[in-house]
Amino acid sequence: MASSDKYSVLIVDDVAETRENVRKLLQFESDVEVVGVARTGREAIDMAQELEPDVILMDINMPDMDGIAATEAIRQKKPFVQVVILSVQGDPNYMRRAMLAGARDFLTKPPMGDELISAIRRAGKMAHMEKAKGGGGTAALTSSGLPSVSSFSSSQGKIITIYSPKGGTGCTTLAVNLGIALHNNETHTVIVDGNLQFGDVAVFINEQGKNTILDLAPIVDELDPEIVGDVMVKHKDSGIHVLSAPPRPEQAEGVSGRQFTQILQYLRRLYAYVIVDTPSLLTDVVLSSLDESDIVVIVATQDIPSIKNLRLFLDLASSMGVERERIVFALNRYDKRIGITPEKIGENLKVEVSAIIPLDDRVVIPSVNRGVPFILGNQTQPASRGILSLAGKVRSRIASIETEGDMGVN
Secondary structure (H helix, E strand, O other), X not given: OOOOOOEEEEEEOOOHHHHHHHHHHHOOXXXXXXXXXXXXHHHHHHHHHHHOOOEEEEEOOOOOOOHHHHHHHXXXXXXXXXXXXXXXXXXXXHHXXXXXXXXXXXXXXXXXXXXXXXXXXXXXXXXXXXXXXOOOOOOOEOOOOOEOHHHOOOOOOEEEEEEOOOOOOOHHHHHHHHHHHHOOOOOOEEEEEOXXXXXXXXXXXXXXXXXXXXXXXXXXXXXXXXXXXXXOEEOOOOOOEEEOOOOOHHHHHHOOHHHHHHHHHHHOOOOOEEEEEOOOXXXXXXXXXXXXXXXXXXXXXXXXXXXXXXXXXXHHHHHHOOOHHHEEEEEEEEOOOOOOOHHHHHHHHOOOEEEEEEOOHHHHHHHHHHOOOHHHOOOOOHHHHHHHHXXXXXXXXXXXXXXXXXXXXX
Protein backbone atom coordinates (compact mmCIF):
# COMPACT_ATOMS: atom_id res chain seq x y z
CA MET A 1 0.00 0.00 0.00
CA ALA A 2 1.20 3.52 -0.74
CA SER A 3 1.70 6.07 2.01
CA SER A 4 -1.17 8.49 2.60
CA ASP A 5 0.72 11.46 1.13
CA LYS A 6 1.17 9.70 -2.20
CA TYR A 7 -1.23 8.67 -4.93
CA SER A 8 -1.17 4.90 -5.37
CA VAL A 9 -1.52 3.74 -8.97
CA LEU A 10 -2.40 0.42 -10.61
CA ILE A 11 -1.39 0.09 -14.28
CA VAL A 12 -3.61 -2.11 -16.46
CA ASP A 13 -2.56 -2.93 -20.04
CA ASP A 14 -2.19 -6.16 -22.00
CA VAL A 15 1.01 -4.92 -23.68
CA ALA A 16 4.09 -5.46 -21.49
CA GLU A 17 6.07 -2.66 -23.16
CA THR A 18 3.31 -0.14 -22.46
CA ARG A 19 3.07 -1.18 -18.82
CA GLU A 20 6.82 -0.77 -18.40
CA ASN A 21 6.95 2.60 -20.19
CA VAL A 22 4.22 4.02 -17.96
CA ARG A 23 5.88 2.61 -14.84
CA LYS A 24 9.21 4.22 -15.77
CA LEU A 25 7.52 7.54 -16.45
CA LEU A 26 5.81 7.57 -13.06
CA GLN A 27 8.85 6.55 -11.03
CA PHE A 28 10.22 10.09 -11.23
CA GLU A 29 7.14 11.61 -9.54
CA SER A 30 7.60 11.95 -5.79
CA ASP A 31 3.86 11.99 -5.08
CA VAL A 32 2.98 8.96 -7.25
CA GLU A 33 3.63 5.32 -6.34
CA VAL A 34 2.93 2.37 -8.66
CA VAL A 35 1.59 -0.40 -6.42
CA GLY A 36 0.92 -2.99 -9.12
CA VAL A 37 0.45 -3.89 -12.77
CA ALA A 38 -2.26 -6.03 -14.37
CA ARG A 39 -2.45 -7.60 -17.82
CA THR A 40 -6.21 -8.14 -18.14
CA GLY A 41 -9.48 -6.62 -17.03
CA ARG A 42 -10.28 -9.54 -14.74
CA GLU A 43 -6.84 -9.33 -13.17
CA ALA A 44 -7.42 -5.61 -12.62
CA ILE A 45 -10.65 -6.31 -10.74
CA ASP A 46 -8.90 -8.76 -8.41
CA MET A 47 -5.95 -6.44 -7.80
CA ALA A 48 -8.21 -3.46 -7.18
CA GLN A 49 -9.96 -5.48 -4.48
CA GLU A 50 -6.65 -6.43 -2.89
CA LEU A 51 -4.61 -3.23 -3.26
CA GLU A 52 -7.34 -0.56 -3.17
CA PRO A 53 -5.29 1.89 -5.28
CA ASP A 54 -6.23 5.55 -5.51
CA VAL A 55 -5.99 5.55 -9.30
CA ILE A 56 -6.16 2.89 -12.01
CA LEU A 57 -4.70 3.61 -15.45
CA MET A 58 -6.93 1.37 -17.55
CA ASP A 59 -6.37 0.36 -21.18
CA ILE A 60 -9.68 0.18 -23.00
CA ASN A 61 -8.95 -2.67 -25.43
CA MET A 62 -7.99 -5.96 -23.77
CA PRO A 63 -8.72 -9.54 -24.82
CA ASP A 64 -10.70 -11.05 -21.93
CA MET A 65 -12.65 -8.03 -20.68
CA ASP A 66 -12.48 -4.50 -22.03
CA GLY A 67 -11.46 -1.62 -19.82
CA ILE A 68 -14.96 -0.14 -19.70
CA ALA A 69 -16.50 -3.35 -18.31
CA ALA A 70 -13.64 -3.68 -15.83
CA THR A 71 -14.08 -0.05 -14.76
CA GLU A 72 -17.77 -0.56 -14.07
CA ALA A 73 -17.09 -3.70 -12.02
CA ILE A 74 -14.35 -2.01 -9.98
CA ARG A 75 -16.37 1.13 -9.31
CA GLN A 76 -19.30 -0.94 -8.07
CA LYS A 77 -17.09 -2.72 -5.53
CA LYS A 78 -14.68 0.11 -4.70
CA PRO A 79 -16.42 3.43 -5.51
CA PHE A 80 -13.56 5.57 -4.16
CA VAL A 81 -11.10 4.09 -6.69
CA GLN A 82 -10.71 6.53 -9.58
CA VAL A 83 -10.16 5.19 -13.10
CA VAL A 84 -8.38 7.00 -15.93
CA ILE A 85 -9.14 5.32 -19.26
CA LEU A 86 -6.40 5.18 -21.92
CA SER A 87 -7.33 4.45 -25.53
CA VAL A 88 -5.69 4.68 -28.93
CA GLN A 89 -9.11 5.73 -30.21
CA GLY A 90 -10.34 9.21 -29.37
CA ASP A 91 -13.89 8.28 -30.40
CA PRO A 92 -16.45 10.31 -28.37
CA ASN A 93 -18.60 7.18 -28.11
CA TYR A 94 -15.81 5.45 -26.20
CA MET A 95 -15.45 8.54 -24.04
CA ARG A 96 -19.14 8.62 -23.14
CA ARG A 97 -19.23 4.88 -22.42
CA ALA A 98 -16.20 5.27 -20.18
CA MET A 99 -17.76 8.13 -18.24
CA LEU A 100 -21.04 6.25 -17.86
CA ALA A 101 -19.06 3.32 -16.45
CA GLY A 102 -17.65 5.65 -13.79
CA ALA A 103 -14.26 6.64 -15.23
CA ARG A 104 -12.82 9.88 -13.88
CA ASP A 105 -10.88 10.82 -17.03
CA PHE A 106 -10.24 9.71 -20.61
CA LEU A 107 -6.88 10.13 -22.37
CA THR A 108 -5.80 9.24 -25.89
CA LYS A 109 -2.75 6.95 -26.13
CA PRO A 110 0.05 7.70 -25.96
CA PRO A 111 -0.68 10.59 -23.59
CA MET A 112 1.78 13.41 -23.03
CA GLY A 113 3.72 12.95 -19.79
CA ASP A 114 2.41 16.16 -18.20
CA GLU A 115 -1.12 15.31 -19.27
CA LEU A 116 -0.94 11.86 -17.66
CA ILE A 117 0.59 13.14 -14.42
CA SER A 118 -2.04 15.88 -14.13
CA ALA A 119 -4.83 13.35 -14.68
CA ILE A 120 -3.38 11.07 -11.99
CA ARG A 121 -3.13 13.92 -9.50
CA ARG A 122 -6.69 15.08 -10.15
CA ALA A 123 -8.03 11.55 -9.80
CA GLY A 124 -5.82 10.83 -6.79
CA LYS A 125 -7.02 13.94 -5.01
CA MET A 126 -10.61 12.85 -5.63
CA ALA A 127 -9.85 9.35 -4.28
CA HIS A 128 -8.37 10.79 -1.08
CA MET A 129 -11.41 13.03 -0.64
CA GLU A 130 -13.79 10.09 -1.12
CA LYS A 131 -11.87 7.98 1.40
CA ALA A 132 -11.93 10.85 3.90
CA LYS A 133 -15.70 11.03 3.58
CA GLY A 134 -15.97 7.50 4.89
CA GLY A 135 -15.31 4.84 2.33
CA GLY A 136 -17.30 5.99 -0.67
CA GLY A 137 -20.01 3.35 -0.77
CA THR A 138 -22.81 3.81 -3.27
CA ALA A 139 -25.38 6.22 -1.85
CA ALA A 140 -28.49 4.60 -0.41
CA LEU A 141 -31.59 5.38 -2.41
CA THR A 142 -34.95 6.36 -0.99
CA SER A 143 -38.21 5.01 -2.39
CA SER A 144 -38.37 8.10 -4.60
CA GLY A 145 -35.19 7.02 -6.34
CA LEU A 146 -33.11 9.79 -4.76
CA PRO A 147 -30.11 9.30 -2.50
CA SER A 148 -30.84 9.87 1.18
CA VAL A 149 -29.47 13.11 2.61
CA SER A 150 -27.29 11.20 5.06
CA SER A 151 -25.53 9.47 2.15
CA PHE A 152 -23.75 12.66 1.12
CA SER A 153 -21.75 15.34 2.84
CA SER A 154 -23.10 18.87 2.48
CA SER A 155 -20.42 19.65 -0.14
CA GLN A 156 -21.05 16.57 -2.27
CA GLY A 157 -23.03 18.09 -5.11
CA LYS A 158 -21.74 20.70 -7.54
CA ILE A 159 -23.98 23.50 -8.78
CA ILE A 160 -23.35 24.44 -12.41
CA THR A 161 -25.19 27.46 -13.79
CA ILE A 162 -25.61 27.86 -17.55
CA TYR A 163 -25.88 31.56 -18.36
CA SER A 164 -25.72 33.96 -21.28
CA PRO A 165 -26.31 37.72 -21.09
CA LYS A 166 -27.93 37.50 -24.54
CA GLY A 167 -31.04 35.46 -25.25
CA GLY A 168 -31.15 32.86 -27.99
CA THR A 169 -27.60 31.54 -27.62
CA GLY A 170 -28.71 28.00 -26.78
CA CYS A 171 -28.40 27.82 -22.99
CA THR A 172 -31.26 25.34 -22.59
CA THR A 173 -29.86 23.07 -25.29
CA LEU A 174 -26.48 23.07 -23.57
CA ALA A 175 -27.99 22.63 -20.09
CA VAL A 176 -30.03 19.57 -21.08
CA ASN A 177 -27.33 17.83 -23.09
CA LEU A 178 -24.57 18.67 -20.59
CA GLY A 179 -26.72 17.33 -17.77
CA ILE A 180 -27.14 14.02 -19.59
CA ALA A 181 -23.42 13.85 -20.42
CA LEU A 182 -22.53 14.28 -16.72
CA HIS A 183 -25.11 11.80 -15.44
CA ASN A 184 -24.34 8.17 -14.67
CA ASN A 185 -25.27 5.57 -12.07
CA GLU A 186 -22.98 7.14 -9.49
CA THR A 187 -23.21 10.82 -10.39
CA HIS A 188 -26.91 11.58 -10.43
CA THR A 189 -27.88 14.82 -12.17
CA VAL A 190 -30.82 17.18 -11.81
CA ILE A 191 -31.57 20.07 -14.15
CA VAL A 192 -33.30 23.01 -12.51
CA ASP A 193 -35.25 25.29 -14.84
CA GLY A 194 -34.31 28.73 -13.56
CA ASN A 195 -36.20 30.49 -16.34
CA LEU A 196 -39.28 30.81 -14.15
CA GLN A 197 -41.34 32.75 -16.68
CA PHE A 198 -40.68 30.90 -19.93
CA GLY A 199 -38.77 27.75 -19.02
CA ASP A 200 -38.55 24.96 -21.61
CA VAL A 201 -36.32 22.30 -20.04
CA ALA A 202 -39.19 19.80 -19.73
CA VAL A 203 -40.15 20.43 -23.36
CA PHE A 204 -36.60 19.64 -24.48
CA ILE A 205 -36.96 16.10 -23.07
CA ASN A 206 -40.59 15.72 -24.20
CA GLU A 207 -41.87 15.44 -20.63
CA GLN A 208 -44.54 17.21 -18.65
CA GLY A 209 -44.79 16.82 -14.90
CA LYS A 210 -47.76 17.66 -12.72
CA ASN A 211 -45.57 19.47 -10.21
CA THR A 212 -43.03 22.28 -10.52
CA ILE A 213 -40.69 24.37 -8.41
CA LEU A 214 -43.79 26.19 -7.15
CA ASP A 215 -44.58 23.11 -5.06
CA LEU A 216 -41.24 23.35 -3.24
CA ALA A 217 -40.93 27.11 -2.73
CA PRO A 218 -43.44 27.44 0.16
CA ILE A 219 -41.91 24.51 2.07
CA VAL A 220 -38.17 25.11 1.62
CA ASP A 221 -37.62 24.62 5.36
CA GLU A 222 -39.36 21.23 5.33
CA LEU A 223 -37.81 19.50 2.32
CA ASP A 224 -36.98 15.80 2.37
CA PRO A 225 -36.02 13.32 -0.38
CA GLU A 226 -39.57 11.99 -0.72
CA ILE A 227 -41.09 15.43 -1.21
CA VAL A 228 -38.42 16.41 -3.72
CA GLY A 229 -38.72 13.09 -5.55
CA ASP A 230 -42.47 13.53 -5.98
CA VAL A 231 -41.95 16.90 -7.67
CA MET A 232 -39.21 15.81 -10.06
CA VAL A 233 -39.78 14.94 -13.70
CA LYS A 234 -37.92 11.69 -14.42
CA HIS A 235 -36.50 11.24 -17.92
CA LYS A 236 -36.46 7.50 -18.58
CA ASP A 237 -34.11 7.52 -21.58
CA SER A 238 -31.27 9.30 -19.78
CA GLY A 239 -32.01 8.91 -16.07
CA ILE A 240 -31.77 12.62 -15.29
CA HIS A 241 -34.31 14.46 -13.16
CA VAL A 242 -35.79 17.86 -13.96
CA LEU A 243 -37.27 20.46 -11.63
CA SER A 244 -39.65 22.27 -13.95
CA ALA A 245 -40.49 25.95 -14.14
CA PRO A 246 -44.01 27.19 -13.31
CA PRO A 247 -46.57 26.57 -16.08
CA ARG A 248 -47.49 30.25 -16.48
CA PRO A 249 -45.27 33.39 -16.62
CA GLU A 250 -47.15 35.29 -13.90
CA GLN A 251 -46.47 32.46 -11.43
CA ALA A 252 -42.73 33.19 -11.48
CA GLU A 253 -43.24 35.65 -8.63
CA GLY A 254 -44.13 32.68 -6.43
CA VAL A 255 -40.44 31.80 -6.08
CA SER A 256 -38.13 34.27 -4.34
CA GLY A 257 -34.37 34.45 -4.61
CA ARG A 258 -34.04 33.21 -1.03
CA GLN A 259 -36.30 30.22 -1.70
CA PHE A 260 -34.40 29.39 -4.87
CA THR A 261 -31.12 29.46 -2.94
CA GLN A 262 -32.48 27.09 -0.31
CA ILE A 263 -33.76 24.70 -2.97
CA LEU A 264 -30.36 24.61 -4.68
CA GLN A 265 -28.59 24.06 -1.37
CA TYR A 266 -30.86 21.12 -0.61
CA LEU A 267 -30.57 19.58 -4.08
CA ARG A 268 -26.77 19.56 -3.88
CA ARG A 269 -27.17 17.19 -0.93
CA LEU A 270 -29.11 14.76 -3.14
CA TYR A 271 -27.38 15.00 -6.51
CA ALA A 272 -23.78 14.97 -7.70
CA TYR A 273 -24.55 17.68 -10.27
CA VAL A 274 -27.19 20.40 -10.10
CA ILE A 275 -27.44 22.07 -13.52
CA VAL A 276 -29.32 25.39 -13.55
CA ASP A 277 -30.67 26.74 -16.83
CA THR A 278 -31.13 30.51 -16.60
CA PRO A 279 -32.56 33.37 -18.68
CA SER A 280 -30.46 36.37 -19.71
CA LEU A 281 -32.23 38.80 -17.37
CA LEU A 282 -30.38 39.10 -14.04
CA THR A 283 -33.32 38.45 -11.71
CA ASP A 284 -33.00 37.66 -8.00
CA VAL A 285 -33.28 33.98 -8.90
CA VAL A 286 -30.49 34.17 -11.48
CA LEU A 287 -28.25 36.13 -9.11
CA SER A 288 -28.92 33.53 -6.41
CA SER A 289 -27.92 30.76 -8.78
CA LEU A 290 -24.72 32.53 -9.83
CA ASP A 291 -23.83 33.14 -6.20
CA GLU A 292 -24.32 29.47 -5.24
CA SER A 293 -22.53 28.05 -8.28
CA ASP A 294 -19.32 26.07 -8.17
CA ILE A 295 -19.03 26.53 -11.95
CA VAL A 296 -20.65 29.11 -14.24
CA VAL A 297 -20.80 28.07 -17.89
CA ILE A 298 -21.09 31.27 -19.89
CA VAL A 299 -22.45 30.88 -23.41
CA ALA A 300 -21.87 33.07 -26.45
CA THR A 301 -22.18 32.87 -30.22
CA GLN A 302 -20.13 34.41 -33.05
CA ASP A 303 -21.86 37.76 -33.26
CA ILE A 304 -20.97 41.21 -31.97
CA PRO A 305 -24.04 41.71 -29.69
CA SER A 306 -23.37 38.40 -27.95
CA ILE A 307 -19.69 39.20 -27.41
CA LYS A 308 -20.46 42.77 -26.27
CA ASN A 309 -22.98 41.57 -23.70
CA LEU A 310 -20.59 38.90 -22.49
CA ARG A 311 -17.87 41.49 -21.91
CA LEU A 312 -20.31 43.54 -19.81
CA PHE A 313 -21.25 40.46 -17.80
CA LEU A 314 -17.64 39.50 -17.15
CA ASP A 315 -16.98 42.98 -15.78
CA LEU A 316 -20.06 42.67 -13.58
CA ALA A 317 -19.14 39.14 -12.50
CA SER A 318 -15.87 40.37 -11.01
CA SER A 319 -17.71 42.87 -8.82
CA MET A 320 -20.17 40.12 -7.82
CA GLY A 321 -17.37 37.88 -6.60
CA VAL A 322 -17.63 35.31 -9.40
CA GLU A 323 -13.96 34.41 -9.78
CA ARG A 324 -12.58 33.74 -13.25
CA GLU A 325 -11.49 30.22 -12.26
CA ARG A 326 -15.17 29.35 -11.71
CA ILE A 327 -16.05 30.38 -15.27
CA VAL A 328 -16.10 27.94 -18.19
CA PHE A 329 -16.64 29.65 -21.55
CA ALA A 330 -18.63 27.70 -24.15
CA LEU A 331 -18.79 29.03 -27.71
CA ASN A 332 -22.03 27.67 -29.17
CA ARG A 333 -23.04 27.22 -32.83
CA TYR A 334 -19.49 27.73 -34.02
CA ASP A 335 -19.26 28.20 -37.79
CA LYS A 336 -15.73 28.18 -39.21
CA ARG A 337 -16.94 30.24 -42.18
CA ILE A 338 -17.45 33.23 -39.89
CA GLY A 339 -14.39 35.43 -39.47
CA ILE A 340 -14.87 35.94 -35.72
CA THR A 341 -12.69 33.07 -34.53
CA PRO A 342 -12.58 31.54 -31.02
CA GLU A 343 -9.04 32.86 -30.66
CA LYS A 344 -10.14 36.42 -31.43
CA ILE A 345 -13.10 36.16 -29.05
CA GLY A 346 -10.93 34.82 -26.24
CA GLU A 347 -8.34 37.53 -26.81
CA ASN A 348 -10.99 40.24 -26.87
CA LEU A 349 -12.67 39.06 -23.66
CA LYS A 350 -9.43 38.01 -21.94
CA VAL A 351 -10.97 34.64 -21.13
CA GLU A 352 -10.13 31.27 -22.68
CA VAL A 353 -12.73 29.56 -24.85
CA SER A 354 -13.01 26.29 -22.93
CA ALA A 355 -15.32 24.37 -25.27
CA ILE A 356 -16.62 24.79 -28.80
CA ILE A 357 -19.99 23.36 -29.86
CA PRO A 358 -20.15 23.44 -33.67
CA LEU A 359 -23.14 24.62 -35.68
CA ASP A 360 -25.09 21.45 -36.46
CA ASP A 361 -28.66 22.51 -37.25
CA ARG A 362 -29.46 19.28 -39.08
CA VAL A 363 -29.05 17.48 -35.76
CA VAL A 364 -29.86 20.06 -33.09
CA ILE A 365 -33.10 21.55 -34.40
CA PRO A 366 -34.84 18.19 -35.07
CA SER A 367 -33.73 16.94 -31.64
CA VAL A 368 -35.32 19.98 -29.98
CA ASN A 369 -38.54 19.62 -31.95
CA ARG A 370 -38.79 15.91 -31.11
CA GLY A 371 -37.83 16.38 -27.48
CA VAL A 372 -34.94 13.92 -27.81
CA PRO A 373 -31.58 15.38 -26.68
CA PHE A 374 -29.01 14.82 -29.41
CA ILE A 375 -26.39 13.55 -26.95
CA LEU A 376 -28.48 10.36 -26.69
CA GLY A 377 -28.02 9.70 -30.39
CA ASN A 378 -24.94 9.49 -32.58
CA GLN A 379 -21.95 10.38 -30.40
CA THR A 380 -19.78 11.13 -33.43
CA GLN A 381 -21.88 14.12 -34.51
CA PRO A 382 -20.02 17.45 -34.11
CA ALA A 383 -22.52 18.83 -31.58
CA SER A 384 -22.28 15.70 -29.42
CA ARG A 385 -18.49 15.84 -29.49
CA GLY A 386 -18.68 19.47 -28.38
CA ILE A 387 -20.94 18.59 -25.44
CA LEU A 388 -18.66 15.75 -24.35
CA SER A 389 -15.72 18.14 -24.51
CA LEU A 390 -17.65 20.65 -22.39
CA ALA A 391 -18.48 17.95 -19.83
CA GLY A 392 -14.80 17.05 -19.63
CA LYS A 393 -13.83 20.70 -19.11
CA VAL A 394 -16.41 21.10 -16.34
CA ARG A 395 -15.16 17.99 -14.54
CA SER A 396 -11.55 19.10 -14.88
CA ARG A 397 -12.28 22.62 -13.63
CA ILE A 398 -14.14 21.26 -10.59
CA ALA A 399 -11.22 18.95 -9.79
CA SER A 400 -8.75 21.82 -10.25
CA ILE A 401 -10.68 24.14 -7.93
CA GLU A 402 -10.96 21.41 -5.29
CA THR A 403 -7.23 20.72 -5.51
CA GLU A 404 -6.35 24.41 -5.14
CA GLY A 405 -8.77 24.70 -2.23
CA ASP A 406 -7.17 21.78 -0.43
CA MET A 407 -3.70 23.24 -1.00
CA GLY A 408 -4.89 26.54 0.44
CA VAL A 409 -6.19 24.81 3.56
CA ASN A 410 -2.95 22.90 4.00
